[in-house]
Amino acid sequence: MLLDRSAHGSPAATRSARPKSGPSLGVVLGLAIAAFGCRGPDVSYDCENQRMRFNDRAAGELTPLLEGPPEQGPYPVAMQITSAGINKLLLSVIDENVPFSGTVPFGVLPQGPADAAFAPTSVPQIILAEVPGCPTCVVFRLDFAVQLSSPEMDLSSGVGFADLHVPLRLDVDETAGISRLVADYPKAAIGDWYLSVFGFDSDTNAMLAGALKILMAEEIAANTGEILLLEVGSWQVGKGDVSLLVRELLVQPESDKLVLAMHTNLPLGRGVGLDLSQPLPEGTTLAVSMDPGLLLPMAHQMLAEGEIARIYDDNGDPDPAGIYGVTLEDVAPSTTGIQSFDSTFRVWRIDEGYCGYAEAVMPLALAVAPSGAITVTAGDAVPVAGEGSGAAALQEKELVDENQDLIRRFRADLAAQLADTLNFSALDIEDSTLVFTNEGVALSGDEMRTYLNFTVYADE
Numbered sequence: 001m002l003l004d005r006s007a008h009g010s011p012a013a014t015r016s017a018r019p020k021s022g023p024s025l026g027v028v029l030g031l032a033i034a035a036f037g038c039r040g041p042d043v044s045y046d047c048e049n050q051r052m053r054f055n056d057r058a059a060g061e062l063t064p065l066l067e068g069p070p071e072q073g074p075y076p077v078a079m080q081i082t083s084a085g086i087n088k089l090l091l092s093v094i095d096e097n098v099p100f101s102g103t104v105p106f107g108v109l110p111q112g113p114a115d116a117a118f119a120p121t122s123v124p125q126i127i128l129a130e131v132p133g134c135p136t137c138v139v140f141r142l143d144f145a146v147q148l149s150s151p152e153m154d155l156s157s158g159v160g161f162a163d164l165h166v167p168l169r170l171d172v173d174e175t176a177g178i179s180r181l182v183a184d185y186p187k188a189a190i191g192d193w194y195l196s197v198f199g200f201d202s203d204t205n206a207m208l209a210g211a212l213k214i215l216m217a218e219e220i221a222a223n224t225g226e227i228l229l230l231e232v233g234s235w236q237v238g239k240g241d242v243s244l245l246v247r248e249l250l251v252q253p254e255s256d257k258l259v260l261a262m263h264t265n266l267p268l269g270r271g272v273g274l275d276l277s278q279p280l281p282e283g284t285t286l287a288v289s290m291d292p293g294l295l296l297p298m299a300h301q302m303l304a305e306g307e308i309a310r311i312y313d314d315n316g317d318p319d320p321a322g323i324y325g326v327t328l329e330d331v332a333p334s335t336t337g338i339q340s341f342d343s344t345f346r347v348w349r350i351d352e353g354y355c356g357y358a359e360a361v362m363p364l365a366l367a368v369a370p371s372g373a374i375t376v377t378a379g380d381a382v383p384v385a386g387e388g389s390g391a392a393a394l395q396e397k398e399l400v401d402e403n404q405d406l407i408r409r410f411r412a413d414l415a416a417q418l419a420d421t422l423n424f425s426a427l428d429i430e431d432s433t434l435v436f437t438n439e440g441v442a443l444s445g446d447e448m449r450t451y452l453n454f455t456v457y458a459d460e
Contacts, residue, residue, distance in 0.1 A: 045388035050355035054348045057327045061300040063267035069245045074273020075261040076291040085285040092456035102219030111150045118146045128253040140164040158197025165189045177234040179246035183227040190217045233426030238305045255279035266297045286452045295331040308413040316405025323351035340365040356388020372438040376419040378411040433457045
């Protein structure tokens with residue numbers, strides 16, 4: 001009987017006879033709801049934990065700015081100017097004062113000692129050509145007239161042309177953030193040339209021609225100072241801590257262009273740098289090229305400076321004590337072939353209940369406004385992943401849909417800062433104003449290029 005009681009009547013026997021179904025569904029749901037409202041089904045979705053993860057993610061976005069732009073390539077930004085653009089700049093700089101004049105002794109003629117005074121009859125044409133021993137030289141080609149005279153009388157007039165090899169030089173003022181492109185005229189040398197006057201022909205009188213050539217070059221150097229062709233400034237973004245400087249001048253005759261290669265103090269990822277060896281499309285005057293890899297660190301810097309808000313309240317307004325935060329995961333050219341970038345960002349819930357994030361992709365389309373400025377227009381944010389409360393948003397889109405005010409503010413700030421970056425055209429000419437027109441934008445996986453033209457107006 002004892003055996004029968006233990007087998008059939010004891011609680012242990014009763015439990016062993018039932019199926020092992022566990023707690024009822026109602027109990028499970030009750031526990032899950034309680035956990036959801038308190039700490040989430042997993043400790044990782046606890047708001048304190050999610051806030052820590054958000055703070056770590058935000059802090060990891062920013063690498064401190066470098067002390068200054070590196071002095072060597074590869075370069076993430078470049079200004080590329082064709083010979084047509086360089087000639088346009090030169091015309092605006094020299095005006096009517098063409099730097100090619102002087103007087104040199106011609107020799108003793110039957111009429112006595114004679115001098116040859118020479119002066120230009122044409123505006124110089126800049127030609128990009130190989131100059132042996134001078135990789136940064138350009139060729140100033142011009143026509144000139146010569147007047148041969150003795151102390152008593154004018155003897156004859158003649159004509160000639162000269163190719164003047166003029167070295168270009170970069171002067172960099174790191175404190176002011178300005179790079180200056182200078183034509184070092186006092187170091188110019190005459191290359192190919194021709195002179196015909198009073199029966200003298202430089203092609204058939206090599207000895208006298210050689211002496212005259214040296215004397216003319218010395219006279220030009222003595223009478224002409226350096227010529228400032230162009231000033232290049234830095235970006236005007238954020239609080240002004242991001243700098244951009246021209247670090248190298250490249251004269252590329254084979255591509256008919258001059259390149260001002262630029263570097264920034266933004267910390268850049270591995271592999272960021274432009275291929276500057278290719279020619280520009282025919283008809284181009286000036287192009288500004290940027291590696292798309294610049295945009296993510298620039299946006300991260302703007303988030304750190306507060307130009308793009310990082311934390312928001314439940315109305316979508318910036319608020320350091322808010323319950324939502326944003327991190328920017330990527331900005332990269334779209335793979336669809338459309339002229340746009342894809343920005344990937346996360347909206348985090350970091351307080352008041354079950355927390356997590358939703359990851360979304362938002363297109364940023366490029367266009368040219370009637371004013372000539374590059375515009376960046378952000379499209380709708382589409383959730384692509386999530387965690388915790390964000391994982392629910394992937395199905396129900398709650399975290400995104402309920403925070404459209406936040407996203408609108410973030411979208412506007414991000415687009416504005418990227419537009420400021422892409423619209424770089426900090427060029428200046430002394431005593432003149434440059435007005436730019438945008439002739440198109442081209443975006444590929446490794447380069448964003450803006451084609452510009454310009455008009456120069458003399459300052460009053």
